[in-house]
Each structure stands twice: as structure tokens, then as C-alpha cells.
Amino acid sequence: MxxxxxxxxxxxxxxxxAAWAKSRAGVVTVEVDLSKQGAxxxxxxxxxxxxxxxxxxxxxVKVAGDFAASGVYTDKANGTPMLYAxxxxxxxxxxxxxxxxxxxxxxxxxxxxTKEGAWNPADYAEYLKPTSLGPTTGEVKKLADKITKGKxxxxxxxxxxxxxxxxxxxxxxxxxxxxxxxxCALLPHPGGKCTDISSVxxxxxxxxxxPAREVFGIRLSKKAEEDITGYQHCWVxxxxxxxxxxxxxxxxxxxxxxxxxxxxxxxxxxxxxxxFWGGIDPYRIKIAAGRDLVLNPLQAGAPLNTFGYPYAEVGxxxxxxxxPKTFSYRITYREK
Numbered sequence: 001m002x003x004x005x006x007x008x009x010x011x012x013x014x015x016x017x018a019a020w021a022k023s024r025a026g027v028v029t030v031e032v033d034l035s036k037q038g039a040x041x042x043x044x045x046x047x048x049x050x051x052x053x054x055x056x057x058x059x060x061v062k063v064a065g066d067f068a069a070s071g072v073y074t075d076k077a078n079g080t081p082m083l084y085a086x087x088x089x090x091x092x093x094x095x096x097x098x099x100x101x102x103x104x105x106x107x108x109x110x111x112x113x114t115k116e117g118a119w120n121p122a123d124y125a126e127y128l129k130p131t132s133l134g135p136t137t138g139e140v141k142k143l144a145d146k147i148t149k150g151k152x153x154x155x156x157x158x159x160x161x162x163x164x165x166x167x168x169x170x171x172x173x174x175x176x177x178x179x180x181x182x183x184c185a186l187l188p189h190p191g192g193k194c195t196d197i198s199s200v201x202x203x204x205x206x207x208x209x210x211p212a213r214e215v216f217g218i219r220l221s222k223k224a225e226e227d228i229t230g231y232q233h234c235w236v237x238x239x240x241x242x243x244x245x246x247x248x249x250x251x252x253x254x255x256x257x258x259x260x261x262x263x264x265x266x267x268x269x270x271x272x273x274x275x276f277w278g279g280i281d282p283y284r285i286k287i288a289a290g291r292d293l294v295l296n297p298l299q300a301g302a303p304l305n306t307f308g309y310p311y312a313e314v315g316x317x318x319x320x321x322x323x324p325k326t327f328s329y330r331i332t333y334r335e336k
Contacts (some may be wrong), residue, residue: 016268017275024220024282025103025336027060028228032329034087034094034312034319041315042089046295047098048216048287048307049081056104056285065096073297077126078290080307084297101336104220104285107247109278116153117242124239127211131291133182133305134203140183144207157208158238158246159277165201165250166273171258172196177322178232178308181214181291194234195306197251201236211239215247216288216308224335229324231331232308233284249276 028050034043049072052058063070067085074081087094121128130136136144147164148157172191179192181199186192190200198214205212219231235249253272256262262269293304300316309321310329319327 017271017279017281020106020281020283022106022282023103025101026220027099027101027334027336028218028220028285029332029334030096030098030310030329031332032065032096032098032310032312032327034314034328035092036328037094037314037319039092040089043087043091043094043312043314044297044299045085045096045310045312046299046307047083047096047310049083049098050100050102050285050287051081053286055107055280056102058100058102060099060101062099063096066091066093067096070096075290075293075296077294080288080290080293082288082295082307084295102220102285103336104282106282107278107280109246112155112240112246112278113243114153114155115242116155116240119241121209121211124211127213127239128206128209130203130206132303133180133184134199134206134291135183136203136207139187140203141207143187144204147204148208154210154239154241158205158210158212158240158248161201161204161208161210162248162250162277163273165197165204166253167264169197169200169250169254171251171254173258178234178306180305194251194255195308197254198234198236198249201248201250205236205238213237213245213289214291214306215286216306217284217286218308218331220283220285221333221335222283226333227330228333229329229331234306234308235280235284246278247280248278249280252276 050058068088070085072083085096148160151157151160169190175193178194179196181195183199183203186196186200202212214234216234219233237245237247240246253276256272288307293307300313301318312319
């Protein structure tokens with residue numbers, strides 16, 4: 001019987017966090033073929049362009065294809081890098097291959113300082129403001145105030161919201177892609193996937209005065225070689241004054257609970273909750289950041305809710321990036 005995408009991705013969570021490796025290295029290849037989209041229309045493609053940061057090292061970048069023009073750009077608001085390619089309207093073949101080697105390190109920030117350093121919230125205004133699907137007023141603000149009542153530091157508030165999110169959301173495998181992250185729709189029915197659960201955390205954190213942001217990535221397989229086209233993942237970072245950005249991933253806690261049929265009171269659930277509070281496994285890489293993204297060069301369509309997937313327009317009309325077979329793209333991983 002053919003395995004579902006859920007079961008394939010879920011296999012990576014069947015080993016306790018304590019047994020996970022400290023780093024993961026391999027080659028990621030993104031292959032796009034838009035040749036079947038129909039001739040006579042200009043075709044444009046944007047891909048998340050993966051770069052080196054303090055937790056991952058990217059080398060051996062190669063871009064090839066029959067495009068008329070290409071380049072690497074960043075958006076103005078977030079500085080998110082993107083690979084752009086364009087094919088003229090008379091192009092018959094429209095292919096691009098983007099390959100890179102990456103080594104990712106585990107992040108394990110433990111014993112976080114409880115004494116809050118001096119900081120100016122104005123310096124982090126970008127990470128305190130609402131987004132189109134993540135308000136910070138109304139019901140969100142009321143709930144955030146309730147969750148953080150009696151908590152006076154950023155760390156205490158961030159932890160209270162993490163605990164609430166782990167205990168009150170749930171993973172819904174029927175959700176398309178990573179979810180939209182529509183917080184107002186999620187509060188009364190808090191089931192979804194990683195973008196949904198992360199968005200709830202971020203909206204509540206920002207409403208409580210805790211700077212927070214999404215990180216969009218893709219999981220690296222634990223196998224020697226595997227198709228990872230549907231392995232996109234989103235997690236969270238909050239800013240701890242006097243310390244820096246701290247990762248948390250309540251979505252993976254809820255995913256582990258679903259896959260392994262765990263209850264909140266189970267010892268293994270506690271292990272996952274402890275791990276993903278300040279910890280991120282190495283089986284993932286960061287590919288993008290930012291919500292309501294205005295691409296560069298400017299897209300014809302609306303700002304992107306998220307940029308965790310390839311995005312393309314044919315004749316000025318967006319393709320459905322949740323349908324990689326119709327869109328015609330494939331992402332693979334090969335262990336180094």
C-alpha cells in the first residue's frame with residue numbers, strides 16, 4: 001500500500017529527541033519544469049534561496065536552466081533571499097534546476113536567563129505588529145492577557161504562551177499544505193498544521209509584548225536519499241532581551257503527539273515539550289521568513305501569506321504551489 005505523505009514525514013519523529021544527531025549534511029535539489037503550462041505567455045518563477053547563517057552552512061550552489069533571465073534578490077521588509085527566473089512568452093521549454101549543499105546544526109538553548117536585560121520594544125516593532133491573518137487586538141489580546149496574567153518578564157510570558165499552545169492546539173492532518181495561519185479562525189477551532197500552530201503562538205506573543213517571528217523551512221530526510229517535495233515546515237523564534245532569538249516549536253510537539261498517539265500527561269510528551277522549548281533538531285533548514293511578502297521583482301498577484309513554497313506566475317496569474325505535480329516541481333535530498 002502506498003504510504004501517505006503524513007506517514008512518510010512522520011517517520012522522522014519516531015525516535016526520541018535525545019537520540020537525534022547534532023548535525024545533518026546533504027545536497028538539496030529543486031527541479032522546476034513549467035513547459036506544460038502553455039505557450040504564448042511570459043512565465044516568472046520565485047524560489048526561496050537558502051543562505052548560510054549561524055545554524056546552517058550553504059555551499060556548492062548551482063543554478064541551471066533555459067530561462068531568459070535570472071537573479072538573486074531580497075524583499076525589502078524581511079531581507080528574505082529569493083531566486084528569480086523569467087521565460088519569454090515564446091519559450092517552448094521552461095526548466096530550472098537549483099542545487100546546493102547544506103550542513104545544519106542542532107540548536108539547543110538551555111538554562112535561559114531569567115533576569116531580563118534592558119531593551120527598547122521600538123527596536124523590535126516589526127516583530128510586535130499584526131499581520132493580515134494574525135491580529136494582536138480583540139480576542140487575541142484578551143486571550144494573551146489571560147494566559148500571561150501574573151507574568152512580568154518576556155521569558156515568563158513566552159513560556160506561558162508556549163505551554164498554552166502545546167496544551168490547547170492540535171495537529172489536523174487534513175489541513176492543506178502547512179496551513180494558512182488564520183488566527184481568528186483558529187482560536188475557536190485550534191486545529192491545523194505548523195503554520196497554523198506557529199501563527200497562534202506568534203499572535204499571542206506579540207499581543208503580550210513578546211517579539212516573535214516565523215521561520216519557514218524544509219525538513220531534511222533521515223534517509224540517504226528521498227523526495228522531500230512536501231516536507232515544508234514552519235517554527236517560531238521569540239526575542240529574549242539580553243540573550244537573543246530563541247527557537248520554539250509547539251507544532252512539532254503536537255505532531256509527535258498525533259503520530260505517536262501520546263497524551264499530554266505522557267512522559268514522552270513532556271520530553272518533546274522540553275526539547276522544543278529552546279531546541280530545534282538538525283533535520284530542517286531555514287529557507288525564508290516573513291508574512292504578507294512582496295516579492296522582488298514584484299509579483300502580479302497579491303502579497304504572499306508565506307514563502308515556504310516555490311511561487312510562479314504564467315501570464316500574470318499565480319500557479320497553485322500546493323499542487324507540485326501540476327505546478328511541476330520536485331525537491332530531493334541526498335545525504336553527503
